[in-house]
Amino acid sequence: MPDEIDRRLIVATQAGLPLVPRPWQALADRLGIPAAEVQARLAAMLASGVVRRIGAVPNHYALGYRFNGMTVWDVDDARVDALGMAVGALPFVSHCYRRPRRLPEWPYNLFAMVHARSREAALEQVERIAAVLGSDCRGRDVLFSSRILKKTGLRLTDG
Amino acid sequence: MRPPPDDLALDAADRALINALQGGFPLCDEPFRAVGESLGLSEGEIIERLRALLERRVLTRFGPLYQIEKLGGAFVLAALKVPEDRFEEVAALVNALPEVAHNYRREHAFNMWFVLATETSAGIAAAIEKIEAATGLTVFAFPKEREYFVELKLDAG
Structure with a gap:
């Protein structure tokens, strides 16, 4: 588990890295530890999965991916894990999860996100998922995002 | 928050930078220089382009992504x-x-x-x-x- 220094490192980097030639040194100066320790702690958090990756988060819309669909599927609970793995393996699926149904309003238990530059391309991706699910699919829908209302990511409080 | 305009005029270097920086930012002393070397851009140019991409909201953030x-x-x-x-x-x-x-x-x-x-x-x-x-x-x-x-x-x- 991350310790207090890791936590301070997370708070210092959650809004982004300093854009200076030596960003790890800049963080180290702020935290009062050596740069090598910042690097080692981030490497350890990458290895343990606390850090998923270090890099840029693109705005889908800005890259032309204006058709972001949350595809949702009602599949047999006994088959959902095998099917979820197969859907997650499709190259255009960025996230794939099993989630609870909320009956009667919401019968879907498998969620897969697709991203495309046209509605046609997105709908073609939806059909490719449907082909993987075959007769195990009892119901489906796709919810396109039409506005980003907020996007800030994780915010731990300082303390 | 509305989506940014469609045409953000990303040039080839911006596109290469975005593709290169989606993961694996190096944990070495001068990571921007290392990224620049792999893309044929200077350290200063990498930093300036990143700053501009963040300002224009082509990128929403740059740094570690925590789980x-x-x-x-x-x-x-x-x-x-x-x-x-x-x-x-x-x-x-x-x-x-x-x-x-x-x-x-x-x-x-x-x-x-x-x-x-x-x-x-x-x-x-x-x-x-x-x-x-x-x-x-x-x-x-x-x-x-x-x-x-x-x-x-x-x-x-």
Whole structure:
């Protein structure tokens, strides 16, 4: 588990890295530890999965991916894990999860996100998922995002 | 927050930089210089381009992406069915909570989908209660039961 220094490192980097030639040194100066320790702690958090990756988060819309669909599927609970793995393996699926149904309003238990530059391309991706699910699919829908209302990511409080 | 305009005039170097920086930013002393060497750009040019891409919101952030569950925290997807004539009001109420990390309008009876990110799993229930009290609407929570795949990498072309 991350310790207090890791936590301070997370708070210092959650809004982004300093854009200076030596960003790890800049963080180290702020935290009062050596740069090598910042690097080692981030490497350890990458290895343990606390850090998923270090890099840029693109705005889908800005890259032309204006058709972001949350595809949702009602599949047999006994088959959902095998099917979820197969859907997650499709190259255009960025996230794939099993989630609870909320009956009667919401019968879907498998969620897969697709991203495309046209509605046609997105709908073609939806059909490719449907082909993987075959007769195990009892119901489906796709919810396109039409506005980003907020996007800030994780915010731990300082303390 | 509206999507940025369609034509953001990304040049070939911007596109190469975005593709190269979606993961694996080096943990060496001068990481921007290392990235620049692999792309044939100077360290200063990498930093200036990144700054401009962040300012123009082509990139929403640059740095480590944390998996909050590993810190004992929780991420939960949740949705609301918001009456159209209350949409802006409810969006403002929901967005005002620091626990709301992302919020999207989607075209469906469930028209508002947001992610709650809290440091403890108890924080999720508290945030849901706050939203229900503030809006008078029922929050439908969809905690993930299993993750099959997560790898958000977009080709900048």
